Amino acid sequence: MNESQHVDQLVASYAFGILESAEAAQVEEHAVSCSSCRQLLGQAEEAVTAMVDAGPLHVAQPVRARSSWFAWAALAASLLLAAGLGARVLQLGGEQSQMRAQHDAAVVALVHSHFQHAPLIPRTAGAAAGKVIFARDRSWVLVVLDAPPGDLTIATFGPSGVRVLGRPWAQGATSEFFYRSSAPIDNVAVMRGPQIVESARI
């Protein structure tokens, strides 16, 4: 076997699963006939298996770490509950009525859907910590920010551009935004003017 055909520099990437299919096929094909590369490939597979066995990796909040998404779900649930109770004892104006309707919609969505979460990844310095809780079918999103709404807006974005959905509402020192869509939602952005402050892929 020609030395230049050896795939020793690719076995790690093969085991990590990051090769393009043509390169992966090249590694597999070569390993059949080359015992030294086959041995290296086996060792790489053993090492990745040891990494898998060692435990999953989790990604923490990039800005201000939260221990787990349960804390966010609990925060969202408690905020929604507090808002729901508060709304019953307050005389609300038109904007507040709309806010209450969004709260109710979010509560119903949380109760009746399977949902997941994604962190908001900061794009600019000073972005607030936040999470996007979303339905598994991506039919709704609940954005929870650990900061007052200020001049922020919530948007979705994709190949066709950015679409502003509305402004989050204040909940004490935090803010929230709920949105339901007929089409699956892929990306959520928190914006200040035309600038994306932070975003999440769901």
Add this chain to the structure above:
Amino acid sequence: MLQDPDEAQDCVQEVLLRLLQRPHAFTQGRGSLKAFVTVCIRNEAVGRYRLRRRRPQLEDRLSKYVEDETFEPFDHLEHARLVGALKTLPEPQRRVTILAYYHHMTHREIAQAIGEPIGTVKSRLFHALRRLGQALGGTPS
């Protein structure tokens, strides 16, 4: 990784079917059957993950590393025994390992993110995985 139990089951089923159709894919001298099957299933899952997230998010994904000079992927990992093993790696090897193992980036994407040639990325991954295998007991030292 897939965050979808149904798709995870499909993934395992597809790999097992493929292996049944190609019983000679696993050859003697390669390593353990467990490692072979684990990597096959994980690679299938990574492929599905990458297909789902391929475009147009790639540019966005890279910008996280390119634009934010203070971004350190290692800082974002928690609660894993693996972190202990990763800490034994020199920083350049650790960085490419995290981008490959957790973020499922290709050579080209990693090279673009860290500003190094693709050959350097391949070499760092190779040496990093050898060290990790030894640290975790996955390969003989």
